[in-house]
Amino acid sequence: MxxxxxxxxxxxxxxxxxxxxxxxxxxxxxxxxxxxxxxxxxxxSVYAQNVLNTSEVAEISQNLKLGYPEAVSGQNVLMIPLYSEQTYTQGFRDKHALGNAVNYLFFDGRSKTSNWLFETSDDLIVDVNRVPSGTNSAQPTRVIVYALARRDTNGNGRLDPEDALTIGISRPDGKGYKTLLESVSDYSGLQMLNPMEVSLVFASDGKNRIVTVSLDDFTTIDEQVIPDTR
Incomplete structure (x- = not known):
């Protein structure tokens, strides 16, 4: 061995x-x-859309810029979104909230004049719906309906679709804006049943509801609480 x-x-x-x-x-x-x-x-870096930071803790840098102009059907009017671009630091991250509509500029092609939908640009415009003059969507726009987040109701330091919403309406040139509904917890949408009225489906105060609005003067014609199912 x-x-x-x-x-x-x-x-x-x-x-x-x-x-x-x-x-x-x-x-x-x-x-x-x-x-x-x-x-x-x-x-x-984190990027988010449909979010408008309102926290007083974060140092926010904001830039406002106009977006792509779109023609309002049959009205000789341009509808131009105003977007908010925010940059802020949270923890060790840089966060960017981009492409969030906070206002609309309307340009009248006949008079060559323009006007803003709102006087200020502090609200987050969550949804925009152009309602035609009849039940055919190809007809000229009669009114425009907006869903807005105006207050941070869930306390997360930002405006987003999870906040209680405000539903408003204007003429197709952006004038005559009127608030229709407030404190909407869930907005399902709207539908025209005839050329004179539009019905909005939403939830508020724990109940599902349907409100019918006149397209002439934006007054509420009827409001129904939808019964709970068993």
Missing amino acids: RILSSKTFSYVKVFNQVAGACVICLVALLAVVMLFERFRHYTR
């Missing part, structure tokens, strides 16, 4: 020490990579 010399044992010992050091270095390197990836995950 061959007996290993002390020199051979020394080589084996050195090899084991080197191998152990390499393993430790590899584990440490993997740990550093994992920590770096986790840090990058928590510090990367």
Whole structure:
């Protein structure tokens, strides 16, 4: 039987020490990579839409810019959104709220005049619906209906579709705006049943409701509470 010399044992010992050091270095390197990836995950920029930050804690940089003009059907009027672009820091992250409509500019092609829908641009416009003059959607626009987030009712420091909504209406040139509904917790939408009226379906105060509005003077014609199903 061959007996290993002390020199051979020394080589084996050195090899084991080197191998152990390499393993430790590899584990440490993997740990550093994992920590770096986790840090990058928590510090990367976040982009959001349909959100308007109102928090007084965050330092907010805001830029307002006009969007793409769209023709209001059959009215010789352009409807141009005003978008809010916000940048703010939350924790280690830079957050960007882009493409959020806060107002509309209307340009009358006949008189070559323009007007804003709202005097200020503090509200988040969640939804816009152009209602035609008849039940055929290809007919000229009769009125425009808006869903707005005006107050941070859920206390998350921002305006978003989860807040209680305000539903308003205007003429197709953006004039004559009137608030129809407030404190709407869930807005399903609207539908025309005849050329003179539009019905809005929504939830408020824990009840589902249908309100019918006159398209002539924007007054409420009827309001129904939808019975709960069993």
